[in-house]
Amino acid sequence: MNIIGKVTHDAQVRTTTDKRQVVSFSVSVNDSYTNKQGERIKQFTFFDCSYWLSTGITKFLSKGTLVELSGRVSANTWTGKDGNAHTGLNFHTSQIKLLGNVGQHTNPTEQKEPVTADRDNGTDDLPF
Template sequence: MNITGRLTRNAEVRTLSNEKQVVNFSVAVNDGYKNRQGEWVEQTAYFDCAYWISANVARLLTKGTLVELTGRVSTRAWTGKDGEARAGLNFHTSQIKLHGGSNRAETVQATAQSENDGFTAEGTEDDLPF
């Protein structure tokens, strides 16, 4: 599955007890539709994302960056401290394409290289207004 949205916060790298690292970030995906009255209705879905392939990509994942993600979706449910039921969406990311940040005018594609646990970045000029 693919989703495209903007990061809502800077990515964070966590190191687990087995020394494995995971990059965690959140993405907002906007969508819209016309209701029966012909009015445009905007909807935003928030995904908590995890990327396990390379922690090096975290420095590129900053708040406001437009990203296209490939991976799979899962749901989670829990009871909040207030006793209310809560639910959320997780996105287990296998590929990340960066389409510039809020202050960048270039497209960057980060591709995981499993053999050296790194990534490569290719930049192309773009005439985006931001």
């Protein structure tokens, strides 16, 4: 599955109990449509994302960066400290394409080729 959205906060590296490192970040996917009354309706879907291949990508995943992600989605449910049930969407990322930062490119023709990190083949096209 592929999604395109904006990073909602700077990515962070976490270390698991078995000493593995994972990059954690979240992405907002925005959509809009016009209803029968002619009103523009905006919808936002938030994904908590994890990326296990390379922690070097962290410096490129800052708030507002437009990314295209490939991977799989899973749902998560939990009970909060307040006792209420909560649900969320997790995106297990296998490939990241950096499409740019907010306001970085005003003209789409000026945009450079996206940078890609790919988990599937174990290669990294990132400049680090």
